[in-house]
Amino acid sequence: LVRSRGLGDVYKRQDSGFYEPYSNFSTRMRNWLAAYGIGAPVLFVSQSEISNALTTSGSGKFVIVLFLIGVLIQVIAAFIYKSAMWYLYIGEHDKKFKNTKRYRYSDTISEIYWPEVVFDLGTITLFSIATYTALSVVVH
16 A cells, blocks of 8 residues: 655555454553552452551552543543544545545554644653652651
């Protein structure tokens, strides 16, 4: 498949079998981050020793907020990519739709990788700070 980009440069895209493993790893990563972002706070709150230590230290709200922001980032990322894939899907069935801004933006989103890296590294950073804070309070 040959595509033209905005500045006229042309590139070839070949299905080389890498998409399926990428998709699997991406899904696993997003699921792991969501599970950790929800599971860790539940664990901290359900264990009275940890919960008491976080409450006494005053770090409890900070830790929970970091986890919630991290989960929110993942939900927003999933929504963005879900929406983009929907518009690309519509474009496959309605050739006129390929001329819309929504289709072109969605195509751009599907082609660039750096936003995924930012979403995931941002989430991992927030979760790491929250986990370190919680563990340092408990272990003190």
